[in-house]
Amino acid sequence: MSTHVAIIGAYGSAGSAVARQLADDPEIELTLIDDGDPGGGLCILRGCMPSKEVISAAKHRFAARRDDRLVGDLPEVDLERTVERKNEHTSSWAGHRRSSIESLAERETVELVRETATFVDDRVIEVGDRTIEPDYVVIATGSTPNVPPIDGIESVPVNTSADVLDATEFGDSAVVLGLGYIGLELAPYLSEAGGMDVTAIDILPELLPEADDGFGEELADYYREEFDMDVLLDAQASHVEETDDGGVRVTVEVDGETEVVEADQLFSFTGRKPALDRLGVENTSLSPGEEWVEDTMQAGDDERVFVVGDVNGREPILHVAKEQAATAATNIQAHREGDALTEHDSIHHHVIFSGLARLPFARVGHSADAAEEAGLDYVAVDSRAENDGVFKAKDASEGWARLVVAPDGTVLGYQGLHYHADAMAKTMQLAVEMELDVREIPDRAYHPTTPEILDALFRKATEKLAERDEATATQ
Numbered sequence: 001m002s003t004h005v006a007i008i009g010a011y012g013s014a015g016s017a018v019a020r021q022l023a024d025d026p027e028i029e030l031t032l033i034d035d036g037d038p039g040g041g042l043c044i045l046r047g048c049m050p051s052k053e054v055i056s057a058a059k060h061r062f063a064a065r066r067d068d069r070l071v072g073d074l075p076e077v078d079l080e081r082t083v084e085r086k087n088e089h090t091s092s093w094a095g096h097r098r099s100s101i102e103s104l105a106e107r108e109t110v111e112l113v114r115e116t117a118t119f120v121d122d123r124v125i126e127v128g129d130r131t132i133e134p135d136y137v138v139i140a141t142g143s144t145p146n147v148p149p150i151d152g153i154e155s156v157p158v159n160t161s162a163d164v165l166d167a168t169e170f171g172d173s174a175v176v177l178g179l180g181y182i183g184l185e186l187a188p189y190l191s192e193a194g195g196m197d198v199t200a201i202d203i204l205p206e207l208l209p210e211a212d213d214g215f216g217e218e219l220a221d222y223y224r225e226e227f228d229m230d231v232l233l234d235a236q237a238s239h240v241e242e243t244d245d246g247g248v249r250v251t252v253e254v255d256g257e258t259e260v261v262e263a264d265q266l267f268s269f270t271g272r273k274p275a276l277d278r279l280g281v282e283n284t285s286l287s288p289g290e291e292w293v294e295d296t297m298q299a300g301d302d303e304r305v306f307v308v309g310d311v312n313g314r315e316p317i318l319h320v321a322k323e324q325a326a327t328a329a330t331n332i333q334a335h336r337e338g339d340a341l342t343e344h345d346s347i348h349h350h351v352i353f354s355g356l357a358r359l360p361f362a363r364v365g366h367s368a369d370a371a372e373e374a375g376l377d378y379v380a381v382d383s384r385a386e387n388d389g390v391f392k393a394k395d396a397s398e399g400w401a402r403l404v405v406a407p408d409g410t411v412l413g414y415q416g417l418h419y420h421a422d423a424m425a426k427t428m429q430l431a432v433e434m435e436l437d438v439r440e441i442p443d444r445a446y447h448p449t450t451p452e453i454l455d456a457l458f459r460k461a462t463e464k465l466a467e468r469d470e471a472t473a474t475q
């Protein structure tokens with residue numbers, strides 16, 4: 001007898017990945033459910049892709065603005081054209097995603113239902129005008145913007161990342177709440193493409209909490225200097241109200257003082273929360289909250305329910321959603337057979353397109369702090385872009401990189417806040433995940449390319465390890 005699996009959120013990144021893996025199992029009958037209109041998932045429609053698309057226009061203006069070799073009037077970003085081109089691309093990518101799911105549904109064992117799924121009880125799910133009782137359920141319903149519960153915030157219009165991606169006009173000034181990865185991408189866009197005076201507020205004392213000390217400070221200075229932004233850290237908005245001219249007034253507690261900031265528009269980039277509102281979880285024994293999903297991707301309260309992607313509230317980024325999807329699909333098959341389940345354990349791997357992607361941040365594997373916390377012995381070496389002629393020649397000499405290696409040479413981690421750090425994350429993923437010995441990585445620089453900064457790190461680490469070994473030998 002076949003096993004019936006329902007996937008709620010099948011057009012999304014996580015849901016579609018589970019669907020593709022399970023559709024090949026002849027013993028599984030799949031019901032794929034999604035009520036998205038038009039459907040295609042967050043990453044394609046309002047997340048990773050459209051955000052990179054719009055900031056690429058602002059990046060060109062930024063590069064021209066800061067280059068004193070260019071003369072003439074600085075071009076403006078045509079917001080109408082930017083949004084139009086973004087829409088052309090996203091609708092094509094989303095169409096592709098939908099077709100790939102629809103083609104799965106051409107198989108006899110797979111059906112696609114374009115309706116909202118709502119739990120009636122632990123076993124029964126209402127999908128449109130029918131009910132189903134699957135053996136396993138995959139919840140992959142994604143996330144929605146999290147607007148912070150600040151006193152008075154409901155009395156003013158709050159713009160989220162989705163509004164920014166569709167905006168064809170902006171006011172003269174902005175208050176931005178939140179400089180996490182979304183705020184770090186979009187706040188400079190408001191400044192460069194929108195021409196806004198931006199005041200950005202974050203509750204954390206330093207940007208980039210996942211990075212070692214220094215990276216966040218340098219990025220905050222970059223935003224202040226390059227985008228003329230007021231960056232208020234260790235700061236908390238305590239009250240919001242509308243001004244007489246239709247703008248916003250935000251009261252902020254910063255450094256034990258109270259400041260009042262006024263602007264035309266308020267933007268909230270304060271993270272995302274699991275999209276559970278239409279799912280009827282209150283009719284089940286599931287209790288969403290912190291750590292409600294195990295490393296096997298099973299809900300702690302029901303071993304037949306798997307929760308993947310943003311909705312589990314763990315790490316709301318795309319490649320993690322896909323990894324979790326693979327774990328869930330494999331574990332559904334294992335659970336059916338009564339076999340042991342595997343746990344999802346991903347190596348830290350984040351990329352943030354800060355500074356309009358001219359000064360992106362990437363971390364792969366351990367920072368020095370993370371190595372310390374894990375009780376690992378390590379050696380850390382740094383390299384600054386300004387000391388590398390290649391970065392100077394390419395007019396991008398800001399920022400720096402750090403490599404963390406174990407005493408036996410194993411590469412433990414890389415952090416980069418510099419031009420092309422996003423592209424270098426892949427190389428460093430190989431070095432970290434394949435546990436390469438830094439002393440054995442070929443010392444061959446493709447000159448003059450920006451990854452020479454990695455060669456510099458490898459060389460420095462090799463030298464430092466040799467010095468360390470020598471010191472130990474002479475003791």
Ligand SMILES: Cc1cc2nc3c(=O)[nH]c(=O)nc-3n(C[C@H](O)[C@H](O)[C@H](O)COP(=O)(O)OP(=O)(O)OC[C@H]3O[C@@H](n4cnc5c(N)ncnc54)[C@H](O)[C@@H]3O)c2cc1C
Pocket residue numbers: 008009010011012013014015033034035036037039040041042043044046047048049051115116117118140141142143161182275278279308309310311316317318319321
């Ligand atoms: C501005 C922005 C920029 C981002 N940039 C990056 C980036 O650069 N890199 C990166 O890795 N990540 C980025 N992300 C995060 C990334 O987009 C998400 O982590 C990823 O898209 C989550 O995928 P998912 O499958 O969990 O959810 P989704 O793709 O949102 O899929 C959820 C699906 O569930 C459906 N659904 C929901 N409820 C129901 C229901 N009750 N019944 C039926 N169907 C339902 C929805 O229609 C949707 O199709 C960004 C996000 C934002 C907002």
